Amino acid sequence: MVQIVKNNTSRPVTPHGILVEKLGQITEKIAKGESIQEIQTIVEDAYNLAAGLEPYISAYTTSESPELAELTRKTASEDWSKRFEDRETVRQLEQEMLSGHVEGQTLKMFVRMVKAKRVLEVGMFTGYSALAMAEALPDDGYLLACEVDEYVARFAQDCFAQSPHGCKIQVKVAPALETLQNLVDVGESFDLIFIDADKREYIAYYQMILDGNLLAPGGIICVDNTLMQGQAYLEPEKRSANGNAIAEFNRLVANDARVEQVILPLRDGVTLISRVI
Numbered sequence: 060m061v062q063i064v065k066n067n068t069s070r071p072v073t074p075h076g077i078l079v080e081k082l083g084q085i086t087e088k089i090a091k092g093e094s095i096q097e098i099q100t101i102v103e104d105a106y107n108l109a110a111g112l113e114p115y116i117s118a119y120t121t122s123e124s125p126e127l128a129e130l131t132r133k134t135a136s137e138d139w140s141k142r143f144e145d146r147e148t149v150r151q152l153e154q155e156m157l158s159g160h161v162e163g164q165t166l167k168m169f170v171r172m173v174k175a176k177r178v179l180e181v182g183m184f185t186g187y188s189a190l191a192m193a194e195a196l197p198d199d200g201y202l203l204a205c206e207v208d209e210y211v212a213r214f215a216q217d218c219f220a221q222s223p224h225g226c227k228i229q230v231k232v233a234p235a236l237e238t239l240q241n242l243v244d245v246g247e248s249f250d251l252i253f254i255d256a257d258k259r260e261y262i263a264y265y266q267m268i269l270d271g272n273l274l275a276p277g278g279i280i281c282v283d284n285t286l287m288q289g290q291a292y293l294e295p296e297k298r299s300a301n302g303n304a305i306a307e308f309n310r311l312v313a314n315d316a317r318v319e320q321v322i323l324p325l326r327d328g329v330t331l332i333s334r335v336i
């Protein structure tokens with residue numbers, strides 16, 4: 060059983076810890092009815108600390124390739140709401156789904172660290188993370204990307220065609236669970252698996268990957284959005300359906316003796332999972 064302990068006794072020494080301390084001071088001062096002037100400096104400090112973090116990380120992370128920058132630009136220039144407004148089953152797609160520079164570079168580093176030759180992506184969207192990982196694969200490396208939406212699959216493939224690494228990517232357009240089952244049936248395995256599709260299916264993807272031996276020995280699973288905008292650790296009443304699904308997924312992984320895992324507070328949370336049994 061996982062227990063969450065809020066530790067507020069030690070001196071904060073990280074940007075996040077200092078931010079928490081400052082927000083705590085602000086809350087206390089407001090409760091005491093202190094004047095806005097008393098509070099303003101701490102609010103400004105807290106804002107600068109929070110607002111500066113991601114731009115700083117991005118500025119000091121290796122730059123993305125021109126092809127990834129172009130894919131981002133193309134994704135941002137598409138009016139996704141308009142594209143899908145007339146559909147019967149609206150599968151909401153939006154440019155914010157794209158993982159982007161820092162997460163893409165992190166995934167590239169993971170591909171190199173595990174010396175991956177075979178990568179599986181579950182949930183591709185316009186292909187940012189797929190292309191980022193493909194850039195780190197060796198020439199004989201291979202990435203299979205699962206995507207259910209035909210339009211984004213074509214969009215991504217057009218972008219891959221502009222990159223010297225795009226030929227390493229194969230796209231399977233189908234519900235991911237169907238594709239995973241087919242991969243299990245033919246005995247495939249992957250050195251790195253990136254899960255980033257339907258949050259409510261995360262547990263099913265995870266079980267199929269572990270039970271079906273889709274993860275090669277020494278391989279890692281990376282799972283995106285495992286903080287889900289902070290909902291993972293908020294009270295259940297404050298969670299959306301996706302927030303609940305992620306909280307349940309995190310609980311399941313934490314209680315699974317077959318694996319070791321760590322949640323990295325990168326972007327919306329990325330969990331790394333390796334199989335130990």
Ligand SMILES: C[S@@+](CC[C@H](N)C(=O)[O-])C[C@H]1O[C@@H](n2cnc3c(N)ncnc32)[C@H](O)[C@@H]1O
Pocket residue numbers: 150152156157158159181182183184185186187188189205206207208211233234235236255256257260
């Ligand atoms: C968050 S986006 C992926 C972002 C992408 N990994 C990136 O870094 O840019 C999730 C994608 O999963 C797809 N998806 C949702 N449910 C799916 C399913 N059941 N099977 C396959 N793909 C699915 C959506 O169409 C969407 O394109």
